[in-house]
Amino acid sequence: MALSRMKRAQAKRWAKKKKSQRIKGSENPFSFRRQNMKEKTDVLIIGAGIAGISASIYLKRGNGDFLLLDKGAPGGKLNNIHRIDNYAGLPSVSGPQFAMDLLSQMSQLGISCEYGNALQIQKKGNGFLAKTDMGNVFAAALILSPGLGAREKRVPGEKEFMGRGVSYCATCDGAFFKGKDVAVEGSEDHAVEDALYLSNLAKKVYFLAPKEIEAPESHLQALENRRNVVLIPSSRLLSVQGDKLVNKALIASKDGEKELEVSGVFPLSGESPSEALYAPLGLEGENGFLTVDSAMRTSVPGVFAAGDVVKKTLRQLITAASEGAIAATSALAYLRQRNGKVLGI
Incomplete structure (x- = not known):
């Protein structure tokens, strides 16, 4: 009950903002495209939370070819946070407002978010094939930033009373x-x-x-x-x-x-990584959380990870944003080395 109302309300807020403040040469990233999703890209970003959005901004500035994909509203967990007071430079900002500011920045840069649920990723040829409910996408490199999935182990009565006293927001x-x-x-x-x-x-x-x-x-x-x-x-x-x-x-x-x-x-406990999404890749990790190096590289060349899906001790917005930026920079370097192209940030 909550999620659909939240998405409708956010969509209305975005539409109202766009009506009063037109941004030249940009499109509304909240209007997910359900058709004509491109089938091939250099970098596929799965997850449009703050890590994925940060990665998309760095890829855009680096003149990279990429696709940002998410099954929900851009911003991820930001849309459920009442107040943020530990993000440097943004004292006491609300999560939804922060998400809207990120959307505005994406719009100004010409970044859109494709709507789609990534179901499984597998290695194919010299790249990766992502199967989604909107079609298949082939990518030369991946940035995994899907966040954490919903609770899998529900207690008795939890499912029955969803919308009748049980809520996750x-x-x-x-x-x-x-x-x-x-x-x-x-x-x-x-x-x-x-x-x-x-x-x-x-x-x-x-x-x-x-x-x-x-x-x-x-x-x-x-x-x-x-x-x-x-x-x-x-x-x-x-x-x-x-x-x-x-x-x-x-x-x-x-x-x-x-x-x-x-x-x-x-x-609000028991969230876990969506391990089935990337299980065919054989990535190293623990309990679904992915092991990465300082460049956000996983154990498989061409696959990078950022945000809550990474095995780490601190899961904060500011660390997720940093990891997204590093993952994007590393992905560009990987493509540059593999293809001999010169892509600068």
Whole structure:
């Protein structure tokens, strides 16, 4: 329920912005092209989160031939982040606004994003063949920046109550829980962000942390200082219960199992890489997370990775943007070496 509303709302915001501020010689990158997607390109970027967008900007400035592909709205997780206060030079900017600013920059550079779901990639000849639901694309090089996929292991009741109390986007559905009690499960910064956002609306927020929380110290302090937030370390969601709507969440903690009387549940842990996408390539990694060197090169020549899909200790917007830029620069160097072309940044 939330995702479709979010996309419609973002599309309307973009259309309104374009109407009041025309940009010469550019096209609307939010208007995904569903037809006539080119079948061959030098570099295929899979994923238009901040890592993929950063890569596209560097490839464009380097006069590279590329295709940026995503199955969702450009910006990725940015569209679900209420506030960003740890990105250098952009104090307290909202995620959706940051995404719109990136879209505007793409538009000014003439970069568009193709709509399509990449299903599988395999080696073919001297390049790579990507099978998508919009057709096949052959590329000489790949930049993998698909982010992390949705939860695969859902607890009992989670699927049944989706749209009836279970949500994965606080900024999308938070208003439905104004004055009510909710539970948020997660250990990463985006879960903390959603809990902080919900604390401004809900009566009480139970924060379930399955493992040590990975978030900026300022976010952790803000979470601990909110009087209506109950932090439950080493706890996890076991099931979601209710009648027509959610009314309980069964959790496990160090004190054993117990029920929480809540109207909303936000299960925000358990995201994992979409390993099936690139499994045929035999890339080195761990649990689907890809191993790269300092140039964002994977174990297969011509394949680069950036963003949350990379095996690393810090997953932040600023590191993803940096990795996208490095991956693009490395891809250009790879093509230059392979084809003997001179492509400068």
